[in-house]
Amino acid sequence: MSVQQLKGAGLGLRASHYQEIFETKPDVPWFELLSDNYMAAGGLPIQRAEKVRQDYPITLHGVGMSLGSADPLNTDYLKRLKVLADRLEPHYVSDHIAWVSVDGKYTHDLLPLPYNQDMLQHLSDRIQQVQDYLGRTILIENPSSYLSFDSSDMSEADFIRQLSLSSGCELLLDVNNIYVSAMNHGFDPYQYLESIPQDKVKEIHLAGYEQMDGYLFDTHGHSVKPPVWDLYRAALKRFGSVPTLIEWDTDVPEFSTLLAEAKKADAFMLEQVGD
Numbered sequence: 001m002s003v004q005q006l007k008g009a010g011l012g013l014r015a016s017h018y019q020e021i022f023e024t025k026p027d028v029p030w031f032e033l034l035s036d037n038y039m040a041a042g043g044l045p046i047q048r049a050e051k052v053r054q055d056y057p058i059t060l061h062g063v064g065m066s067l068g069s070a071d072p073l074n075t076d077y078l079k080r081l082k083v084l085a086d087r088l089e090p091h092y093v094s095d096h097i098a099w100v101s102v103d104g105k106y107t108h109d110l111l112p113l114p115y116n117q118d119m120l121q122h123l124s125d126r127i128q129q130v131q132d133y134l135g136r137t138i139l140i141e142n143p144s145s146y147l148s149f150d151s152s153d154m155s156e157a158d159f160i161r162q163l164s165l166s167s168g169c170e171l172l173l174d175v176n177n178i179y180v181s182a183m184n185h186g187f188d189p190y191q192y193l194e195s196i197p198q199d200k201v202k203e204i205h206l207a208g209y210e211q212m213d214g215y216l217f218d219t220h221g222h223s224v225k226p227p228v229w230d231l232y233r234a235a236l237k238r239f240g241s242v243p244t245l246i247e248w249d250t251d252v253p254e255f256s257t258l259l260a261e262a263k264k265a266d267a268f269m270l271e272q273v274g275d
Contacts, residue, residue, distance in 0.1 A: 005057070006029075006030055006057050006059070006091040006092070006203075006243045007029055007030075007241070007243055008029035008030070008243065008244075008262075008266055008269070009029065009243075009244045009245070009246060009261075009262035009263070009265035009266045009269070010028060010029055010030035010031055010032060010059070010243065010244070010245050010246075010262070011028055011031055011032070011245070011246055011258050011259070011262055012031070012032045012033075012034070012245065012246070012247055012248065012249065013031045013032065013033050013034075013049075013052060013058075014248075014249075014252050016252055017252075017255045017258075018048055020255050021052065021255070022051060025055055026255070026259065028056065028259070028262065029056075029057070029243075030056055030057040030058060030059065030091070030243065031052055031056050031057075031058050031059075032058065032059045032060075032061050032245050033049055033052075033058055033059070033060055033061070033088070033090075034061060034062070034063070035060040035061060035062035035064070035081055035084060035093070036062055036063055036064050038084055038088075039077075039080040039081065039083075039084055041083075046084075046087075049088060050087075050088070053088050053089070057091050058088060058090050058091065059090050059091050059092040059093070059094065059203065059245075060081075060084065060085060060088065060090040060092070060093045060094070061093075061094045061095070061141075061172075062081065062093070062094070062095045063095065063096065063100060063110060064077050064081075064095075064100065064106075065077070065078075065095040065096075065130060066098075066099050066100045066101040066106075067095060067096070067097065067098070067099070067123055067126050067127060067130070067140075068097065068098055068099035068111075068113040068119065068122070068123060069099040069100070069101050069102060070099075070102070071101055071102060071103065071104065073126060073129060073130065074101070075133075078130065078133050078134070081093070081134065082133065082134050082135075085134065085136070092138075092139050092172075092202060092203060093134065093136060093138050093139070094138060094139035094140065094141060094172045094203070095138065095139075095140065095141070096110050096140070096141045096143060097113065097123065097140055097141065097142060097143050097160070097163070098110035098111055098112065098113065098143055099111050099113065110143060112143060112145055112146075112147060112149075113149075114149035114151040114152045115149075115152040115153070115154050115155065115156055115158075115159040116151055116152055116153045116154065117153070119159075120159060120162055120163060120166065121166075123163055123167070124163060124166040124167040125167075127140065127163070127167040127168075127169050128167055128168065131167075131168065131169065137168065137169060137170055138169055138170075139169065139170050139171060139172040139202055139203055140160075140163065140164070140167075140169045140170075140171060140172065141171075141172040141173075141174050141177075141205065142156065142160055142171075142172075142173060142174055142177050142178065142181075143156075143177060143181070144174070144176070144177040144180045144181055144217070144218035145177075145180075145181040145184060145185060146184055146215060146217070148185060155187070155192075155195070156181065156192070157191075157192040157195035157196060158195060160196065161195055161196060161197060164197060164200045165197070170200050170201070170202045171196065171197075171200045171201045171202065171203075172201075172202070172203045172204070172205060173196065173201045173203070173204050173205070173235065173239070173242075174204070174205040174206075174207070174218075175204055175205065175206055175228055175231050175232045175235050176205065176206055176207040176208070176209060176218055176224070176228050176247075177205070177218055178192050178193070178231065179209070179216070179225075179227055179228050179231050180209050180216040180217070180218045183216045184215050184216055189231050190231070190234055193231075193234055193235055193238050194238070196238075196239075198238060198239055198240075201235075201239040201242055202242065202243070203242060203243050203244070203245065204232070204235060204239075204242045204243070204244040204245070205244070205245050205247050206224045206228065206232060206244060206245065206246055206247065206261075206265060207219075207220045207222075207224065207228075207246070207247035207248065208220065208221060208222025208223050208224055208225060208228075208248070209222070209225060209228070210222065219250060220247050220248055220249035220250055221248070221249070221250035221251045222248075222251075223257075223261055224246070224261060224264070229264070229268070232244075232265070232268060233268055233271075233272075236268060236269060236272040237272060240272070241269040241272055244265045244269070246258055246261045246262050246265065248261075
């Protein structure tokens with residue numbers, strides 16, 4: 001397998017769409033696979049992943065590194081991730097600015113971190129350890145946020161900017177997460193984009209949100225909302241036509257619905273090239 005160029009708007013690989021993808025080989029430029037679902041050495045999931053990889057470039061996106069945890073890095077998890085990456089040859093491997101474990105127990109949720117120098121050093125050190133072990137640069141994704149810490153002494157955008165520079169990682173910019181966090185905390189999402197180094201953003205995520213009890217929540221269960229499309233257009237102007245993923249993880253619709261969302265993203269990317 002060769003590592004083909006990544007471009008255009010890709011889709012997350014979901015079990016309900018396997019058969020249609022295998023039978024029709026749709027015109028999708030690339031697929032994202034959730035790393036944690038394909039780490040077994042054998043069985044149907046990895047066989048399906050390899051079948052998709054034969055026809056499409058892929059990325060691996062995970063939720064299990066727990067980079068912000070006080071626990072030691074999970075070497076068993078990293079070992080299985082390295083085997084998977086060596087086997088599938090993804091264009092990118094990514095995870096989140098979050099913690100998901102404590103005392104070896106996993107929460108199955110991406111939990112927030114304070115933005116200060118101590119956490120910056122902690123994350124930077126751990127990202128460098130992961131990159132050294134995997135033998136590759138990883139992408140780190142900005143979170144959706146619903147609370148802030150009194151111990152934070154810098155903005156999220158400044159924290160991410162400094163983290164990318166100190167650790168050597170690159171960035172997966174989730175535009176929906178930026179908008180959700182901006183509305184929840186009252187900062188300017190467009191100014192956030194201006195704070196992010198242009199050369200560090202290698203991938204973009206788009207998803208839908210819901211509004212409940214005065215907050216926006218990144219639920220990945222709806223089409224992309226108009227304000228997020230507007231912010232995405234601004235992101236393309238700043239960062240160029242970065243490969244973009246449509247995320248839809250709950251109440252997953254027909255494959256044609258996801259394709260339509262991807263075509264919208266492609267249209268905005270073409271518009272940017274025209275400008």
